[in-house]
Amino acid sequence: MIPSVLPTYARAKLNFVKGEGSWLIEEGGDRYLDLGAGIAVNALGHANPDLIGALTAQAHKLWHVSNLYEIPGQKVLADKLVEASFADTVFFTNSGTEAAELAIKMSRKYHYDRGDTDRVEIITFSGCFHGRSTGAIAASGAEKMVKGFGPLMPGFVHLDFGDHDALRAAVTEKTAAILIEPVQGEGGIRPVPDQCLKGLRDLCDETGTLLIFDEVQCGVGRTGKFFAHEWAGVTPDICMSAKGIGGGFPLGAVLATEDAASGMVVGTHGSTYGGNPLAMAVGIKMVDVVTGNGFLDDVNRKAGLLRQKLEGLTDAHPDIFDSVRGVGLMLGLKCKVAPADLVAAGYDAHVITVPAADNVVRLLPPLNITDEDIAEGVARLDAAAMALEAKA
Numbered sequence: 001m002i003p004s005v006l007p008t009y010a011r012a013k014l015n016f017v018k019g020e021g022s023w024l025i026e027e028g029g030d031r032y033l034d035l036g037a038g039i040a041v042n043a044l045g046h047a048n049p050d051l052i053g054a055l056t057a058q059a060h061k062l063w064h065v066s067n068l069y070e071i072p073g074q075k076v077l078a079d080k081l082v083e084a085s086f087a088d089t090v091f092f093t094n095s096g097t098e099a100a101e102l103a104i105k106m107s108r109k110y111h112y113d114r115g116d117t118d119r120v121e122i123i124t125f126s127g128c129f130h131g132r133s134t135g136a137i138a139a140s141g142a143e144k145m146v147k148g149f150g151p152l153m154p155g156f157v158h159l160d161f162g163d164h165d166a167l168r169a170a171v172t173e174k175t176a177a178i179l180i181e182p183v184q185g186e187g188g189i190r191p192v193p194d195q196c197l198k199g200l201r202d203l204c205d206e207t208g209t210l211l212i213f214d215e216v217q218c219g220v221g222r223t224g225k226f227f228a229h230e231w232a233g234v235t236p237d238i239c240m241s242a243k244g245i246g247g248g249f250p251l252g253a254v255l256a257t258e259d260a261a262s263g264m265v266v267g268t269h270g271s272t273y274g275g276n277p278l279a280m281a282v283g284i285k286m287v288d289v290v291t292g293n294g295f296l297d298d299v300n301r302k303a304g305l306l307r308q309k310l311e312g313l314t315d316a317h318p319d320i321f322d323s324v325r326g327v328g329l330m331l332g333l334k335c336k337v338a339p340a341d342l343v344a345a346g347y348d349a350h351v352i353t354v355p356a357a358d359n360v361v362r363l364l365p366p367l368n369i370t371d372e373d374i375a376e377g378v379a380r381l382d383a384a385a386m387a388l389e390a391k392a
């Protein structure tokens with residue numbers, strides 16, 4: 001008999017009932033150090049007092065009115081995001097997938113309004129992940145996501161990650177946009193080299209193609225800059241955000257330049273929940289904290305500490321680990337064992353990590369994790385690696 005919850009997830013048998021900072025607590029009181037943060041979502045950890053304060057204050061005032069009316073928090077948060085980034089304007093969604101949908105629509109409409117009605121193709125890269133809507137799975141093209149769900153939305157061109165010649169050849173008079181994660185998350189923590197992001201920007205400028213960055217996982221302080229693309233010194237035309245921006249409350253956003261957004265006039269897009277007062281209250285607090293004095297400096301310092309300890313861990317267990325990669329607190333352990341085995345051994349050692357493609361286990365801790373918890377987390381990963389060695 002089918003379970004009452006549609007069984008689309010392979011869940012671990014862990015039953016958390018409470019969170020405190022970087023810790024998750026099971027019914028019986030067992031404590032797990034959370035280096036996954038709900039897949040880069042709980043950027044300020046669990047039960048953060050600032051976020052609880054912002055959410056509950058708003059909850060006592062007003063939950064929802066719809067976008068038929070003014071929602072003052074939207075302007076407050078949009079102003080902050082515009083101030084903190086390349087963008088001139090922002091649309092609020094409830095998830096990363098919805099941000100992908102709008103980014104796709106926005107880029108096509110941009111060219112349509114210029115009379116370039118054939119410029120509909122969007123170029124994406126192997127290993128990418130942009131969500132699970134029909135548009136977002138078509139964008140990925142990965143067999144495991146699209147199989148059985150056709151016909152897929154047409155207009156996506158899939159290229160191999162890092163194949164520069166193929167990329168140049170693929171940009172034609174039909175290309176609307178290039179869509180890329182500056183650091184691939186699900187694909188296995190694969191940073192795009194700064195030089196390549198610069199090259200993409202140049203190629204887009206030469207050809208009038210829009211450049212879309214998917215920063216749903218790598219954005220909002222995760223890599224030690226507000227947006228990961230800042231490391232390369234390039235800006236996109238459109239940028240997707242979600243995950244960390246809500247800190248655990250469902251929130252996403254599409255940021256864009258005035259030019260790129262010019263086609264999205266009244267009536268072209270909408271969302272019932274998008275930008276609702278509760279989400280805005282949390283998002284405002286989140287952005288205030290992440291852009292606040294010294295916060296990102298501290299993320300970078302902690303990232304250095306974690307990375308150094310992980311280099312030691314991988315050196316100590318050459319049969320388990322290949323290498324460490326990633327940026328800031330978005331790190332990957334490239335494994336020589338099955339990532340699922342390391343994640344499971346981690347559960348036994350009471351440390352939470354997240355598997356990814358390309359034989360990688362992801363570490364995406366809360367951005368405000370303490371130095372002690374970093375040391376404890378690596379000690380528990382060490383115990384997990386030893387347990388796997390003992391089994392081999």
Ligand SMILES: *Cc1c(COP(=O)(O)O)cnc(C)c1O
Pocket residue numbers: 094095096097098100129130131132181185186214215216217218242243
């Ligand atoms: C998680 C993710 C998405 C999808 O976000 P949802 O909130 O799950 O819809 C899109 N792009 C990237 C890079 C992601 O990591």
